Amino acid sequence: MKNVYIIGVDSLKFGKYKEHDHRELVKETFDNCLVDAGITANDIQSVHFANSLWGYYNRQDGIRGHIAMRHCGLEKVPITNLEAACASGTLALHSAWKDILTGLFDCSLAVGVDKLYMDDKHKMFDAFYFAVDIANKEEVFQEWNEAVKNVNVPIPEYNQGARSPFMDIYANIALSHMNQYGTTQEQLAMVAAKNHHNGSLNPKAQFQFDMSTEQVLEDRIVSYPLTRSMCAPMGDGAACAILCSEEFLEKLPDSVKERAVKIASSVYMSGRNRTLKERSTCAEAAELAYRMAGKIPEDIDVAEVHDASAIGEIIHYENLGFCPVGEGGKFMESGATQLHGKIPVNPSGGLISRGHPIAASGLGQIYELVTQLRGEAGVRQVNGAKVALAENGGGNVGLEEAAFTVTILER
Structure with a gap:
């Protein structure tokens, strides 16, 4: 089986982000993750986007990842929307991992976001x-x-x-x-x-x-x-990881290679x-x-x-x-x-x-x-x-x- 590596990770501080929407949380963690990986958005070849409650809270269904990643400046790349309740984030990682294993892509993003906190506790x-x-x-x-x-x-x-x-x-x-x-x-x-x-x-x-x-x-x-x-x-937050193939990793600076973690x-x-x-x-x-x-x-x-x-x-x-x-x-x-x-x-x-x-x-x-x-x-x-x-x-x-x-x- 091919080696797949994580070269970038980020997580926002989880908490209450009442003044921020899902797109803003995704953009912040994505930008941080790119810096951690030492690459640019142009290097991302596919995205696996995890979310469970955007539809419940804001009626945004169907193309959640496409909306969020367009806000991040990503266009044309294939975006897959994923849901598995509390396992959604690591399902996104698993799916990005499979993207690299197939050989179809060399660099894939897994990202998860949700906003849970509401003033109406019963609705929450x-x-x-x-x-x-x-x-x-x-x-x-x-x-x-x-x-x-x-x-x-x-x-x-x-x-x-x-x-x-x-x-x-x-x-x-x-x-x-x-x-x-x-x-x-x-x-x-x-x-x-x-x-x-x-x-x-x-x-x-x-x-x-x-x-x-x-x-x-x-x-x-x-x-x-x-x-x-x-x-x-209850709280809000976003986190992400950037995965890549061994061939992609070999082309990156030593400072990135030294911090890479194998799946x-x-x-x-x-x-x-x-x-x-x-x-x-x-x-x-x-x-x-x-x-x-x-x-x-x-x-x-x-x-x-x-x-x-x-x-x-x-x-x-x-x-x-x-x-x-x-x-x-x-x-x-x-x-x-x-x-x-x-x-x-x-x-x-x-x-x-x-x-x-x-x-x-x-x-x-x-x-x-x-x-x-x-x-x-x-x-x-x-x-x-x-x-x-x-x-x-x-x-x-x-x-x-x-x-x-x-x-x-x-x-």
Whole structure:
């Protein structure tokens, strides 16, 4: 298989951009990415554009990428519009990677953008129904409730406010994991505290404040056992990556070659119908990614995983083979995933702290990992990082995500 390299990355600081539209966010990250790659817009031969909610918020459907990239000065190049909910950004990367593998193109752009924040909170949270089977949404949530009806975990009384419907799904996953494996709410809080600490070290993070495990536990309950600090915030953002072939890279200056990062493997897979006790499709995607890259879980030096809530990170420790199934909570408690632990996970602060503007999130992960592999992460640098893994999941069909991506990068 041909070698494909990432030569440029950028991520905006995720947050609230009420005065900026999607086109402006894309242009800023694209311009920054060109500078990072040391090339010009004329070198871009194809674009893969990820977005999920522009249509919901501004009625812009159909040609979103064409509108945004025209604003960036890109014309005539083929632009592919992509959607896979929260996995959209890394789907764009996967698609750009395939463009290079075919030999049809030598330089391709993957870009993701979304704006989630709205003053109308109910409309904002209702947007998340786009990522389930909307025609049968009542049945979707009933299936989740049925899956945990025999769970024997005490649930305190609390007042539920406006929230993303996905937090109810994550809460059910957490309750199931607690019931089956003895995972504790305190272990969930440890994930969130770790990621808030990492986010406090990241100038690109939406939240840049430290929190203790106790503070996380004392925060307002969103959907038990999840407190607000265990959940990713609402926000806006954009991120991108420029990929190229080995032949294209050879023509670039040494200063670019020295910072290039190879894509060792890229896997995109859809979910399936399963019970919560059955093996996740994500685990199968990870095994395929390891085989393609010629790696095993022990080879991974640093990882960014989809922690839209704290239980997501714990589940993915297991799916990615970092620890046995059922031991994710204990693995967190051991300190293995801390910034200077055995396998640092989410050094960026993860979705919980870095933020989660849907289609930009996956490329935000790639930005962090490329920065780590280049040794340019500053105070959050993982020592000796040479191999990195990004895992991202999107949407919900049945009792698991609708789409999965797993990407392994190597310096």
